[in-house]
Amino acid sequence: MDVRHGDLMDRIYRHQRHIYDLTRKYYLLGRDELIAALTPPGQGSVLEIGCGTGRNLLAVRRRYPKAHLYGLDISEEMLVTARQNSLGRNIAYAKADAADFDPMELFGEASFDRIFISYALSMIPSWQAVLASAAKMLAPGGELHVVDFGQQEKLPRAFRTALRAWLAKFHVTPRAHLREVVEQLARQSGAKVEFAVLRGGYAWRLVLRRATIEERSAA
Numbered sequence: 001m002d003v004r005h006g007d008l009m010d011r012i013y014r015h016q017r018h019i020y021d022l023t024r025k026y027y028l029l030g031r032d033e034l035i036a037a038l039t040p041p042g043q044g045s046v047l048e049i050g051c052g053t054g055r056n057l058l059a060v061r062r063r064y065p066k067a068h069l070y071g072l073d074i075s076e077e078m079l080v081t082a083r084q085n086s087l088g089r090n091i092a093y094a095k096a097d098a099a100d101f102d103p104m105e106l107f108g109e110a111s112f113d114r115i116f117i118s119y120a121l122s123m124i125p126s127w128q129a130v131l132a133s134a135a136k137m138l139a140p141g142g143e144l145h146v147v148d149f150g151q152q153e154k155l156p157r158a159f160r161t162a163l164r165a166w167l168a169k170f171h172v173t174p175r176a177h178l179r180e181v182v183e184q185l186a187r188q189s190g191a192k193v194e195f196a197v198l199r200g201g202y203a204w205r206l207v208l209r210r211a212t213i214e215e216r217s218a219a
């Protein structure tokens, strides 16, 4: 566990968590599209890495009532809010570092049908390691969905500069090589990748899909 990073996240979110969902509603774009695209198997397992207040997992619960839901976060402050918000919704939460956790120890699951990471990689220093370990935790036919800040490649330079300066105040760094890293992981494991640019590159959305057992044996 990166204790210093966890402490930093707790300091950022200690007070923010009370207004987080209201204030992020309009600028963490693409989260609901990601949830709509998840389509886990009926009673499949879904893990959110860096789940924050539980806002996304609650939406997943509404949309996929039979799925088994899990969320982890390094911030105990965020998890307090997530647990409060999720009372009676049958969502398992745990404190863990996304870069270093054992899913069996944490949740009693060795793999997941869906894993998603929403606006967390841009806050995690070892984000490449997080992607690599998440890809390994996918069940056959499983999918890793990611949404995060893009490079604002088609937006005016002034907007990009202002956004970057503002995000830096919250220790957020858009990952310029996100697409390459996910594509590299897919090449290594015979998985497929979909990439989408949202709102001129304000955000990027990626899906890495692991082959099913049948697809692997036919290849």
Ligand SMILES: C[S@@+](CC[C@H](N)C(=O)[O-])C[C@H]1O[C@@H](n2cnc3c(N)ncnc32)[C@H](O)[C@@H]1O
Pocket: 005, 009, 013, 024, 028, 031, 049, 050, 051, 052, 053, 055, 056, 072, 073, 074, 075, 078, 096, 097, 098, 099, 117, 118, 119, 120, 123, 124
């Ligand atoms: C911007 S919030 C996003 C929350 C939620 N996914 C959403 O879309 O609203 C980023 C979250 O990632 C968590 N986080 C940051 N570094 C982490 C790490 N190394 N391991 C697990 N969670 C981490 C933070 O504590 C925070 O809750």
